[in-house]
Amino acid sequence: MKKITTTLFVICLLGYANFAKAQDTDNYKRNFKFGVGLNAGLPLNDPYSFNVGGDVRAQYNISSTYSLCFTTGYNNLFVEDDVNFGYIPVKVGYKTFLFSNEFYAMGEIGGAFSTTKAYNDNSMIFCPSVGYATKAIDISLRYELLKDFPIIKKSAANEGLAQVMVRLAYGFDL
Template identity: 75%
Template structure:
């Protein structure tokens, strides 16, 4: 837990440092908040899971035209093969988004925690998510790699941890 706290603290310091630099460069930009509601679907890269389906909400603070801070939470359900019970979790992430090219394409990194909602599994996990996406005034489409460090999976017919998946997010966003 101490290691997780240190990583989250370091990431927070990096975000605030980048925010301060962006604010110094863009004093004339009118900062604003944006809110989004998304649908997520994904392909787990590990057994025993077949696919992932979920939803999320995201609050985004636009620091400048090209830099944003994000907070995302929601719910995801991993569907398990062979009629076993599904595996659900609540992700809670903070992120940093940088727009590139014509301020529509972006790259983003998120870090946070994933909290199990499955009855027989009480463990939580750290969560890492790099993503690339395309956003307009109302539409946000992104693809991300999601790694849940401590969630169960099967590797070479042996129970292990470290669930990885590729996720697609389709979202509707608006200014607050």
């Protein structure tokens, strides 16, 4: 848990350093966006069969092509034996818009906090993603690695729960 807190603190500190510029060299009006999304995913490890959840995202647009993001929500992994495994992801990220500011690539890192009584451990979470965003709609595809969540077969090359997820969200300026 201490590693997660330290990592998140360093990322926030680096993000703050970007805001602390002495002069504003461009005329871009920085602003916040807020988004509410639905997530569905396919876990790549046993015993999980499906993942569904929701999230909220606050995004600070540094420029017309770069943004900092904070995302949290709730996800529920469905297990083959009718036992569900819930967790709360808390992530910070960096989004870069490509082409005509509609397509983007994003990386997020953070913690996943278990809400299931049978499993009390937490995990680091890593999420690279690509997506398409308009003024109101955001559709993305991401790979998610929950490093310390339980899986059936662990090997050196297969450590942690991996999954592919789709996010459909509605966003608006604040």
